[in-house]
Amino acid sequence: AIELKTLLGSTGMVTLDPGFGNTAACRSEITYIDGDAGILRYRGYPIEQLAEGATFAEVCHLLVHGELPTPEQLDELTARLRDNAAIPAGLRDLIAAFPVEAHPMASLSGAVNMLAAFHADACDPADPAQVDEATIRLLAQLPTVAAQIHRRATGQDVVEPDPSLGYVENFLNMTFGPTEGGVDPLLVRAMDLLFILHADHELNCSTATVRVVGSSQADLFASIAAGVNALSGPLHGGANQAVLEMLEGIQRVDGDVDSFIKKVKDRESKTRLMGFGHRVYKNFDPRSKQIKKLAQQILSRQEGEDRLFELALQLEEHALSDQYFVDRKLYPNVDFYTGLIYRAMGFPTNMFTVLFAIGRLPGWIAHWRELRNDPAARIARPRQLYVGPKERAYPGRS
Ligand code: ACO
Numbered sequence: 284a285i286e287l288k289t290l291l292g293s294t295g296m297v298t299l300d301p302g303f304g305n306t307a308a309c310r311s312e313i314t315y316i317d318g319d320a321g322i323l324r325y326r327g328y329p330i331e332q333l334a335e336g337a338t339f340a341e342v343c344h345l346l347v348h349g350e351l352p353t354p355e356q357l358d359e360l361t362a363r364l365r366d367n368a369a370i371p372a373g374l375r376d377l378i379a380a381f382p383v384e385a386h387p388m389a390s391l392s393g394a395v396n397m398l399a400a401f402h403a404d405a406c407d408p409a410d411p412a413q414v415d416e417a418t419i420r421l422l423a424q425l426p427t428v429a430a431q432i433h434r435r436a437t438g439q440d441v442v443e444p445d446p447s448l449g450y451v452e453n454f455l456n457m458t459f460g461p462t463e464g465g466v467d468p469l470l471v472r473a474m475d476l477l478f479i480l481h482a483d484h485e486l487n488c489s490t491a492t493v494r495v496v497g498s499s500q501a502d503l504f505a506s507i508a509a510g511v512n513a514l515s516g517p518l519h520g521g522a523n524q525a526v527l528e529m530l531e532g533i534q535r536v537d538g539d540v541d542s543f544i545k546k547v548k549d550r551e552s553k554t555r556l557m558g559f560g561h562r563v564y565k566n567f568d569p570r571s572k573q574i575k576k577l578a579q580q581i582l583s584r585q586e587g588e589d590r591l592f593e594l595a596l597q598l599e600e601h602a603l604s605d606q607y608f609v610d611r612k613l614y615p616n617v618d619f620y621t622g623l624i625y626r627a628m629g630f631p632t633n634m635f636t637v638l639f640a641i642g643r644l645p646g647w648i649a650h651w652r653e654l655r656n657d658p659a660a661r662i663a664r665p666r667q668l669y670v671g672p673k674e675r676a677y678p679g680r681s
Contacts, residue, residue: 297666303486309494309657313346314485315648326350334573339478340364340450343422343645344613346483347652358609361450367423367434368444368453369430371401375441378431380558383438387514387637390432397502398424399504406502408655413648418501418648425644427449430457430636437631454641456550459629469584473577474638475623480570483641483646483678485563489513489520493647495663497654509641510647517557520618520621520643523635526558529590533598538590540597548607556602558619566610579621581627593621616623 293376300306315324323330326345333342344360352360373552374397381390398421399406423540431441434457442457448466451474455466492513497506514520535541546552561568582589599615602608604615618639625635654660 292364292527296627297668299668302562303491307662308486308491308578309660311485311650311651311653312349314483314582316485316563321564321569322565323484323568330480330529330569331573333479337479339475339482339642342479342482346645346649347418348640363382363419364423364450365446365453366456367420368427368446370398370424374398375431375465376659378428378435379441379618380642381432381435383436385436386515387429387432387436387634388511388521388640390435391637391640392508392511394428394510395421395425395504397506398428399502402504406504408497408500408674410521413426414503414584414655418652419644421503421507421648422644425641426454427457428636429634429641430454432637433458433630433634434528435605436633466497469581469604472583473628476577477638478642479643480573480617483649484641486650487519487562489643490650493651494654500661501576502599503648503651506651507534507644507647514640514643515636520636520639522557522616523625523639524617524632526595527626527632527635529557530598530622531626533594534590538597538652540594540601544601544605546643548605549669551582556598556608556613556636556649558622559602559615560611560613561616564614564616566613570617571615574620574624575615578624581624585627589623589627591626595623609663 298306308622313326315327316322325333325342326349328337328345328351337345340360341351344350353540374394377397377618378390379392381393402420405413405420407413410562412563427444434441439460443452445456448456449471452466452471455470455474486494489510493506493510496509497503500511517525529543531560533540536542543554547556558563578592582592592594599619602613608614621639622632622635625638626632630638
């Protein structure tokens with residue numbers, strides 16, 4: 284339960300709301316969530332319909348500009364993403380110098396910060412043309428940066444963007460290298476769908492961070508880099524990595540799901556069922572339903588059963604019928620099944636959160652732009668309730 288105390292400050296009532304569970308920080312037209320009913324819509328379009336019919340590029344346009352693109356707008360966006368996909372040579376060299384053992388999210392954060400240094404001509408937040416350039420360069424280059432981070436971490440040569448390939452196809456090609464017959468279309472569609480499902484989720488921790496940083500009039504690159512850092516934590520985007528590690532841990536102890544659930548329910552153990560629970564959803568996360576279907580589709584192509592997927596299904600079944608989870612309305616969230624799909628595609632576990640970042644990027648950009656155009660926006664500056672010592676006299680030195 285949230286402790287809610289009030290006091291009167293010099294500017295009126297101050298509420299104490301740890302984690303901002305009951306505090307709205309802005310009005311927004313981007314994403315609608317009804318957490319009790321399990322509804323998610325981008326700009327009014329139900330996520331299920333977008334998942335069924337749209338491409339990630341269309342969703343990027345929808346989130347950033349408020350409307351689905353016309354065919355001409357989509358062609359233009361596609362061309363600009365393609366033409367801007369190569370990253371500056373200096374950044375390429377920097378990524379090549381990152382420690383091999385660095386976590387890819389640490390590398391991503393560093394690289395996105397460096398994008399501001401390499402794109403100084405697109406850093407003025409007050410110039411709409413520069414903001415437009417920054418938007419395109421970020422969307423075009425984040426997958427290239429991510430792929431090069433992966434190549435560096437796995438000791439492989441860089442694969443440059445291929446202008447003949449689509450956005451997602453190009454990303455997979457740069458990550459895994461060219462293969463005979465090209466990138467598997469099912470994997471392209473799966474990745475595109477996962478990006479769509481991650482594209483926005485109103486004021487989650489990383490998006491709120493992007494807005495807080497943007498509220499100081501920091502440029503788009505700096506604000507997005509902050510979002511990347513917020514996303515890296517295991518309670519947020521880092522949960523997809525944590526879920527897989529949890530499943531592997533359970534597998535190591537002979538797949539003992541009962542004992543694991545017991546441990547989660549024991550407060551002393553401080554163990555959470557990763558990939559479960561959500562601040563807003565108190566019902567099924569509509570994204571997790573789509574992702575579970577996709578996991579079934581991708582994993583069914585593998586030979587033999589996937590033991591980790593079986594464990595995940597068992598955990599879900601146990602949790603959904605267990606009073607602890609029922610009472611707290613804990614359901615699988617977007618991250619519960621994603622890791623299994625990424626793993627089947629060939630991504631190492633520590634790259635999972637980077638994939639989340641590529642998907643979430645248009646949402647971060649849309650929120651930053653909305654904030655910049657909001658006449659009511661002010662610098663984000665929460666208050667506190669001071670509970671430290673009252674005034675004390677410094678004893679001095681004897
Ligand atoms: N496993 C076990 N118990 C849980 C879990 C979980 N995954 N999530 C919440 N609870 C329990 C809490 O212990 C608490 O119990 P209590 O009332 O007896 O003290 C109750 O449910 C409410 O939990 P809070 O932590 O207050 O919920 P909050 O809204 O602050 O946290 C969060 C939401 C961070 C997502 C949480 O559910 C969690 O840690 N989940 C696991 C990590 C995860 O999957 N994160 C990804 C979220 S989705 C995303 O960011 C993309």
